[in-house]
Amino acid sequence: MSDKLQWIEQELQNLHDSGLYNQIRTLSSPQGAWLVVDGKRVLNFCSNNYLGLANHPRLVQAAKDAIDKYGIGPAAVRTIAGTMGLHIQLEQRMAAFKGVEDAISFQSGFNANLAVIPALVGRGDLIVSDELNHASIIDGCRLSRAKIERYAHCDVQDLARALREHRSEYNRCLVVTDGVFSMDGDVAPLDEIYRVTQNYDAILMVDDAHGEGVLGRGGRGIVDHYELHGKVDVEVGTLSKAFGVVGGVVAGNAKIVEWLRQRGRPFLFSSAMTVPDVAACLAAVDLLEESTALVDKLWENTRYFKTEMRKLGFDTGQSTTPITPVMLGEAPLAQEFSRKLFDAGVFAMAIGYPTVPRGKARIRVMISASHAQNDLDQGLEAFARVGRQLGVVS
Numbered sequence: 001m002s003d004k005l006q007w008i009e010q011e012l013q014n015l016h017d018s019g020l021y022n023q024i025r026t027l028s029s030p031q032g033a034w035l036v037v038d039g040k041r042v043l044n045f046c047s048n049n050y051l052g053l054a055n056h057p058r059l060v061q062a063a064k065d066a067i068d069k070y071g072i073g074p075a076a077v078r079t080i081a082g083t084m085g086l087h088i089q090l091e092q093r094m095a096a097f098k099g100v101e102d103a104i105s106f107q108s109g110f111n112a113n114l115a116v117i118p119a120l121v122g123r124g125d126l127i128v129s130d131e132l133n134h135a136s137i138i139d140g141c142r143l144s145r146a147k148i149e150r151y152a153h154c155d156v157q158d159l160a161r162a163l164r165e166h167r168s169e170y171n172r173c174l175v176v177t178d179g180v181f182s183m184d185g186d187v188a189p190l191d192e193i194y195r196v197t198q199n200y201d202a203i204l205m206v207d208d209a210h211g212e213g214v215l216g217r218g219g220r221g222i223v224d225h226y227e228l229h230g231k232v233d234v235e236v237g238t239l240s241k242a243f244g245v246v247g248g249v250v251a252g253n254a255k256i257v258e259w260l261r262q263r264g265r266p267f268l269f270s271s272a273m274t275v276p277d278v279a280a281c282l283a284a285v286d287l288l289e290e291s292t293a294l295v296d297k298l299w300e301n302t303r304y305f306k307t308e309m310r311k312l313g314f315d316t317g318q319s320t321t322p323i324t325p326v327m328l329g330e331a332p333l334a335q336e337f338s339r340k341l342f343d344a345g346v347f348a349m350a351i352g353y354p355t356v357p358r359g360k361a362r363i364r365v366m367i368s369a370s371h372a373q374n375d376l377d378q379g380l381e382a383f384a385r386v387g388r389q390l391g392v393v394s
């Protein structure tokens with residue numbers, strides 16, 4: 001009898017052969033500028049821990065205190081077992097922080113997208129979506145059963161064309177974009193997207209996962225960055241990146257948030273964030289509201305690292321944010337580069353297809369406020385050495 005799962009072995013072998021197999025490293029230290037990875041102390045250039053909050057003493061303490069008071073788990077979905085005051089508090093604080101009418105939390109940013117998109121559009125409706133949008137947006141769009149039209153990446157003319165050609169054939173319409181594109185680090189032209197969208201009776205949604213805690217005044221996000229308060233209907237955010245914890249948020253129009261409490265499927269059918277997660281996120285909001293120091297340091301580090309990488313001759317793509325792609329082309333080269341960096345004490349992952357298009361493999365460096373100047377210099381030195389060794393720079 002043939003093995004019905006033989007095909008998986010074949011597919012896995014194909015991944016190995018094409019340099020696309022995900023080799024997952026094991027950490028034995030907290031997140032921070034330095035990590036212990038597979039027993040080796042290495043400089044951390046790959047986490048989304050933009051502000052160094054993942055192991056911040058204030059967040060750790062807040063989580064411990066909350067556990068003492070409320071325990072750990074929410075014990076059922078909120079509509080059935082009741083909602084904890086802590087979750088409401090986080091939602092109100094997030095809404096105030098972002099300057100929006102209301103906010104609702106989810107278990108993750110991924111779930112937030114799966115909740116909001118199918119709640120807003122369905123069969124007979126239209127979604128107009130940037131071609132490089134995050135996988136969770138794509139999955140949310142597919143779940144909705146609305147017609148999906150993609151427009152060229154960050155191309156407002158093409159967005160206008162899609163709306164002009166297709167809008168009138170459908171009932172409701174949603175225009176959706178990543179705020180900061182996670183693999184390229186470029187920022188969506190949300191001001192222009194808003195201007196175009198306005199003329200077509202469309203709901204405007206931005207997924208600000210990599211902008212939350214990074215862009216705008218004191219990390220208030222992309223809507224604040226462009227001063228589009230009250231104009232963007234839905235902002236999806238994550239609490240797993242700059243906020244250093246885990247969870248998702250939908251912030252914006254109060255009607256939409258209320259609708260999600262009634263019809264967001266991951267809200268209705270999956271339990272909420274745990275107590276320590278929520279308490280730690282509340283401490284993160286406290287920190288961000290008290291001072292812009294961490295966000296300022298993040299940008300100072302970003303400017304320094306990018307400038308020095310370009311001086312060394314590396315192609316850092318279109319990024320204008322702390323996400324710094326180092327473009328290498330073919331996946332095997334990116335993997336070899338990453339291995340050699342690791343040997344040199346720098347942990348920076350290679351990223352290839354399907355996360356980025358074929359032939360656009362890269363190392364993605366994630367800059368953090370937790371990096372000291374000396375850390376960045378050590379990283380630059382390793383990049384220079386490996387880059388010369390592999391003939392990427394001269």
Ligand SMILES: *Cc1c(COP(=O)(O)O)cnc(C)c1O
Pocket residue numbers: 108109110111134136137178182207208209210238239240246247248
């Ligand atoms: C990381 C990311 C998500 C997922 O966030 P999680 O909270 O980790 O589930 C969603 N959208 C975008 C654009 C992201 O970069």
